[in-house]
Amino acid sequence: MLENNVESLRNQLTIARNEINKLRQQVKNLSHVQRKDIDDLSKLLRDFRCEGCRQNEENTKNSNDAINQELNGCDQTTTTRFRPIGVIKTSFPEKRAVPRQSSIGARLKGVIELNAEVFTNPEHSLDGLDEFSHLWIIYHFHKNNSHPKAKVAPPRLGGERVGVFSTRSPHRPCPIGLSLVEIDKIEGSTIIFSGTDMVDGTPVLDIKPYIPFYDAPNVIESGRLSVGEPTVDFYNSRQEPDGEESELELNGAVALPNPPNFANHISPPPTAVKVPNWIVSGHRLSVLFNERAESQLHELQVRRQCIVDILEADPRSVYLRTKYGSQIFTFQLSEVTVTCKFDDKNSTVTVVQIRRTENVQDEST
Known part of the structure; x- marks a missing residue:
């Protein structure tokens, strides 16, 4: 009787093992199918072009073909690649509320860190720069992913559009920025400057001294x-x-x-x-602070004038200003988040809260 029970259990165990092996094979097959589907989706995303993009690419290809035929096969370079010489560190982790000109952030400090791969001794490239007071920075709008447009709406025109090359808009066919900043100090291969209108992590393409004669x-x-x-x-x-x-x-x-x-x-x-x-x-907006914000300024040791400089120039886009009018607006400045309320009728903006931003990485740890 006992032997029959043992034999029955052995048979059941064999069946269970066979089923497990079948399930493993099915999982393996499904994993293979899943990987193939993911690869197909990735390829579709990489190759995706909207109808307008495809039409533009086709027009560009036809135009280039015509030019090449006209030039009898002369070698024409349609793309130029630049290698960044460094990176800019600022108080703005996001594009929101970044000053539109360096003068608006004249009290905000920034740092240019040169890449060690560009020169064997990158600090040698800055020799003599401390004799100048100001500096031109040429950089890449690396977070500008929108399609360039021939006409844009500058904030001051309130929605009216003009040609992109008659503005300082970052939405350009070649997303290159130019800022004039004041040199504070040069330490090794880093430049500390005043006048921030860049996002943290912006790649630097070139720097040149400001020479008033020219x-x-x-x-x-x-x-x-x-x-x-x-x-x-x-x-x-x-x-x-x-x-x-x-x-x-x-x-x-x-x-x-x-x-x-x-x-x-x-x-x-x-x-x-x-x-x-x-x-x-x-005109410029009047910037006010309520009682709570005044207290938080002192508690978090935030420079009041830095916030005033950003807000009095109205950092909102034309879309936000015309679509929603007076509204709550928040932006991040270094390790704090500022919340304010615009009053377009009275041309004022009131700071209602300044709090420490959650999930900010501590670089010292």
Whole structure:
């Protein structure tokens, strides 16, 4: 009797093992099918083009083919690749509320860290730069994923569109940014500067010293500043964002010295600086703090003026401003999140809360 029971159990165990082996084979087959489906989906996503993109690519291909035929097979390069020389560290982990011009973030510090792979001794490339007060930074809008448009809507025009090349918009066919910043200090292969209008982690393509003899027009006509005006403090005059510079800034720091008269030749009359009226006109918002926000400023040791600089220039997009009007608006500044309420009727914005941002990585750990 016992032997029969043992034999029965052995048979059941054999059947169970066979079933398990079948299940394992089925799982293996399903895994193979799943991997194949994932590969197919990945390929579809990589190759996906909207109808407009496909049409543009076809038009570009036809145009390039025609050009190549016309040039009898001459080698034409349609794409140029640049290798970043470094990266910019700022207080803005996201694009939201990033100042549209470096003057708006004049009190915000940034750091350029040069890549060690570019030069054997990257600090040697900065030798002599500390003799200059200001610096041009050329960089890549690496988080600008939208399609470039021939016409864009600058904030100051309230929805009206103009050609992209008549604005400072980041939505360009070649997403390259240019900012003028003030050099604070150079340490080894890093540059500490004032004037932040970049997202943290922005790749740097090049840096060049600011030279007023070549970079700043100095004769203004037709109701603008003229020769002999009082000296202008550079950063006190730089206040408006994204094609919204103040009149003094647009006139190119006019009080800077005249260019030298090289080889004793008489310099030709400089050309007057001219800008459209929609850039010169405009207003700034009044920034208020409620009692709680005032207390949180002190508690979190946040510089009040940094928040004021960002908000008085109205960091909202034209879409947000026209679609929703007065609204709650939040943005992250370094390790804090600022919440404010816009009042478009009275041209004010009130900061209602400043709190420490959750899940911020501590670089010291």
